Amino acid sequence: MATAVVIGPSSRELAISVANKLQAEKIYVQHKKFPDGESYLRLEQPISKGSDVIVIETLFPQNDSIVELLCILDVVQEFKPKSITLVAPYFAYSRQHERYLKWEAVSGKTIAELIDKKINRIFMFDVHHKKNLFSFFKHAKQIELSAAKQIADYFCNVKNPFVIAPDQERKGFTDVVARELRCKYSWLSKHRDRYTGKTVSHMRHKINLKGRNIIIVDDIISTGGTIVNAIEILKRNGAADIYAVATHYMNVAGVREKILIAGAKDIVTTNSIPAVISKIDLSEIIVKALRRK
Ligand code: R5P
Numbered sequence: 001m002a003t004a005v006v007i008g009p010s011s012r013e014l015a016i017s018v019a020n021k022l023q024a025e026k027i028y029v030q031h032k033k034f035p036d037g038e039s040y041l042r043l044e045q046p047i048s049k050g051s052d053v054i055v056i057e058t059l060f061p062q063n064d065s066i067v068e069l070l071c072i073l074d075v076v077q078e079f080k081p082k083s084i085t086l087v088a089p090y091f092a093y094s095r096q097h098e099r100y101l102k103w104e105a106v107s108g109k110t111i112a113e114l115i116d117k118k119i120n121r122i123f124m125f126d127v128h129h130k131k132n133l134f135s136f137f138k139h140a141k142q143i144e145l146s147a148a149k150q151i152a153d154y155f156c157n158v159k160n161p162f163v164i165a166p167d168q169e170r171k172g173f174t175d176v177v178a179r180e181l182r183c184k185y186s187w188l189s190k191h192r193d194r195y196t197g198k199t200v201s202h203m204r205h206k207i208n209l210k211g212r213n214i215i216i217v218d219d220i221i222s223t224g225g226t227i228v229n230a231i232e233i234l235k236r237n238g239a240a241d242i243y244a245v246a247t248h249y250m251n252v253a254g255v256r257e258k259i260l261i262a263g264a265k266d267i268v269t270t271n272s273i274p275a276v277i278s279k280i281d282l283s284e285i286i287v288k289a290l291r292r293k
Pocket of ligand 1: 095167220221222223225226227
């Protein structure tokens with residue numbers, strides 16, 4: 001049965017690369033913005049009835065891409081495909097997976113429920129809080145993929161490495177990167193003020209970082225506040241070179257510079273969200289996962 005890859009506008013290059021590797025039919029999407037901000041979407045060709053369809057669309061920029069994805073999925077459904085798989089490397093609003101303050105919207109749940117019934121399964125990368133986010137899907141099968149191995153490969157030439165998670169929640173992710181690099185890891189404690197959003201971090205364990213080259217690994221870099229706090233702590237504790245990496249880098253203006261000024265030697269990310277610093281390619285992991293079916 002035919003496999004068709006729908007090339008989502010926010011994951012164009014990644015989707016083309018996956019489709020090429022799978023030797024699947026590419027369904028391009030015509031995409032434009034009206035002057036008032038609304039989106040226009042049109043599949044550039046029909047999808048053969050009974051196809052297995054893979055839609056690749058990262059949910060960034062968040063609000064536009066969510067609406068655009070929902071529209072694309074509705075058109076795809078009209079062709080009566082055998083199955084629809086969504087590859088959403090970054091799943092927007094995943095950090096709002098629970099109610100921290102009374103009357104807050106659990107936005108991750110709202111978005112998951114909008115998408116859930118339109119697809120058969122979903123792949124996402126390094127999910128912020130897998131247990132909660134996945135629990136919002138009642139219909140689609142959820143599969144988490146990780147960039148951890150590719151991140152380790154990227155840093156394989158760093159001498160005397162030590163991996164740091166900027167908060168407790170990233171311990172598992174960091175552990176995989178450290179195991180791949182055959183080095184030790186640790187994590188910082190981070191507290192976020194739920195009203196101001198400001199974070200305060202501190203070193204959790206006494207570790208001698210003198211001469212160690214540190215790789216700070218996070219799932220998301222947004223304002224860069226978390227990474228900058230971590231860099232300051234690590235520098236005070238004698239770290240040598242410091243590198244920052246996250247699976248999802250939100251392209252907020254000035255953040256790369258802010259992290260470099262704080263003292264990072266380099267900052268890199270994957271092509272989950274396309275950016276100038278997207279040096280780690282996720283296409284191979286996606287292809288392998290899709291081939292496993
Ligand atoms: C939150 O706990 C995440 O894992 C990231 O650490 C956070 O989203 C990074 O955000 P920012 O760059 O704004 O500190």
